Amino acid sequence: MTTPSLVEVKPRLQGNLGTGAIVFMVIAAAAPLTVIGGNVPLAVGVGNGAGAPVGFALAAVILLVFSVGFVTMTPFVTEAGAFFSYVTAGLGSRAGLGAAFTALVAYTAIQVAVYGYVGWAADDLVTHFGGPALPWWLYSFATMAIVAVLGYRHIELSAKVLGVALALEILVVIVLDLVIFTTGGANGPALETFDPANVFTGSIGVAVLFALTGFIGFEATAVFRDEARNPEKTIPRATYLAVTIIGAFYAISCWALITGVGADSVVTVAQATLAGEGNMLLDVTEQYLGTIMRDVVQVLLITSLFACVLSFHNVIARYQFSLANKGVLPGRLGVIDKKHNSPSASSIVQTVTAAVVLGILAASGLDPLVGVFGSMAGVATVGMVILLLTTSIAVFVFFARRPSAISGRIWGSRVFPVLAIMGLCVALWLVLSNFTLVTGGSAFVSTILAIIPAVAFALGIVLGKRFRLDRHSADDVDEMDASS
Template identity: 80%
Template sequence: MTVSPIAPPRQRLDGRLGTGSIVFMVIAAAAPLTVIGGNVPIAVGSGNGAGAPIGFALAAVILLVFSVGFVTMTPFVKEAGAFFSYVTAGLGSRLGLGAAFTALVAYTAIQVGIYGYMGWALDDLVTFFGGPSLPWWLYAFATMAIVAVLGYRHIDLSARVLGVALALEILVVVVLDVVIFATGGADGVAVESFDPANIFTGGIGVAVLFALTGFIGFEATAVFRDEARDPEKTIPRATYLAVIIIGVFYAVSCWALITGVGAGNAVAVAQQTLAGEGNFLLDTTTAYLGPIMRDVIQVLLITSLFACVLSFHNVIARYQFTLAHKGALPGRLGHRHTTHHSPSFSSIVQTITAAAILALLALSGLDPLVGVFGSMAGVATVGMVLLMLTTSVAVFVFFARRPQVAAGRAWGARVFPILAVIGLAFAMWLVLSNFTLVTGGSVTVSTVLALIPVAALVLGIVLGKRFRLDAVEEDDDARTSTTAAGVAD
């Protein structure tokens, strides 16, 4: 059976992004400094304590297993639609549109949540240095204005901005990690983190859950396909590198913080952070690098959040751009700027959408961290795990229907997609069984929030019969060429 790649859109974006640039944007979306400062204390304090680093490692393993099937199918998906393009190719138009709507909801939710976090963090930074306390939403909308300008312009500008911000935040955490391990920490290197008694406790699910939230956005490697220098090579490399770098960074930094305060004190210190009586990351930085570096990290937290929200803005704008060329969204969203070669109109619409949602949340009087960031991160986490689960099924079905192509890549076409489904189903159970910890709300509120991505999936399936997102047959020469290339890989 021949392979029919998804038809390219009528207008393509362009760029010269290499593997490094794409990895930068994907890691920036993960906001590593934000995860180290926010997710790690929760994983340690509410999860499996000193064994929390293994939770981050397990999350990375699950995503690496998923990535094998994702990358194996990449040569046969010729558009920059990421998950929804893969689902369409494997499971058809209706589920493909459902995946697209789920992705839009998930990314919009996490972006709005980060705006809330940014508003709180900027106000905290200003007041820390003696400035006036202002409403968080003022800072959030000011940030949105800057993101709107950068998102409107060519992707290379965003890549440079994200690259600088990301390099600085990773550098300072790496320095902290090295100093902690070099000095031996509070009580020596915390080998307790690898003790099965600490790893396999009832709280390991919480650690894995909050590790997974730190990986949201790694699929963006495929979203930037049209702007990649050599997508057939760049996308697979960027995907593997992003997951490995993020996973190692999270696990080692979590281990370093535990070593810094001592394995026996880690849970108490983390719980004090959750109670607002200290800050695991900043206090440890002060102890090992001094107050000046603490101030530096506090500033870099802002750049981390900014890099994160800019990256998500770019991803959403490109999702809308691709869907517009499929006829599933208004055609105007598929406009490419003549000078910047960016999805400029889609970028503007994305800014307006985020602004409207943020305004509603601000007017409702929600707390920027628990109410805005917590609830929106919960919606995004459910949506992304649901998307990856559906994509893994799509990869398996895609190759099952093409035995000639699958014969040359059995592990990536069959074995790893099955393993990914099992791992992601387990991850979904962890997310839902601990969901109130993410949202900070009641069971009722958390249930409603968890159903939002599911509702988006169902809506797409219902509307999918109106739109043809399926792979479009190419001429015989093109099909033969694609099939031969697929078997040769």
């Protein structure tokens, strides 16, 4: 068999996305309102209580440290393959394909997870306003149909849709935060949040874990490279802005909810939410903003989830598009639609894949939150940490092999990648040691789910010998070394 050559000129997507548009795509994938309404009660009720905001801040710091090395290597990676392109340039084709397969598994899992969540949330919204109780999966597949139409078209249409939905959900949470802090909350600002006795009471690891789950989609800054305006400047700016905004938003909003409820009773309220005996976010919204705004937030939760699945759809479609143009996936997936300038064939396949996985889970009779969202989010979180860790190692190795490229980049090429590797190893341990809390399943089921991303990575390594992934970026640096 002839080894597929991946160095010939392939079709490239085009666009004019600026920093703001790409940041919107990344933050939309993070689904901030969904995290505030779902991950925060988990971090507080199961994790370290009033000290949970510190866990969110720590997760943001870990990703900012990672971002320094990621951004430093960006000028040397000129294709829109994101993490797997970085891993290929630093560690070779086999590891690169392993990262690509891991990413496909992780992003498909989180997308299916959110489809389960949006089905539950839509049914809850309809019944709240007196409508009939219908199977959750009807709403999930209806959402999928809309996402399929938007994902098929040009990326700038998706960016506009995401921008409107994202602006509304962020605005309402900011208003809630401001009202809570200006009115003093239940007992004044919850300064107990920063008391070491609270930060390290319970499990701060759980808070970090659910914060990391909220950052899934962070890779999108590089996925849209070909469609970005001046990517050498746009991608770094978008990366730092996205991580900083998401991290600050999570930490401050978590602190606001704790202040609104009161540090002394917040664990009880959060645990009641997890038991289905209330809703921490909606109840606090009603208390401080009134019933109408509670209803508005409940509607915006749907738009938040929709923006999330649309963003992941676009990311996965572009992953498949990039892999198809490397000969790894069928060439049809690498075709650009002439009318919409989008990876339309890849978009269709992505929709079918998500529909099949969701259909199997729905047919199994799983609960949309614990069974679908919990288990799939767990798979995605493990996959994300593996990707981040592998990419940090790739950055370090890439520059270690090319001394001339290090000039003026010592912090980004050596120091921060090492710090990121150390931090992500700790994060991976936290995720795995608390994995049953994410999946909601038994230790056996959780173990099976946890190894799925690792199996995908191993499969990529095994199949990688059949493909010679494009390493022109690395070759360019090698030529620079030879001429210096």
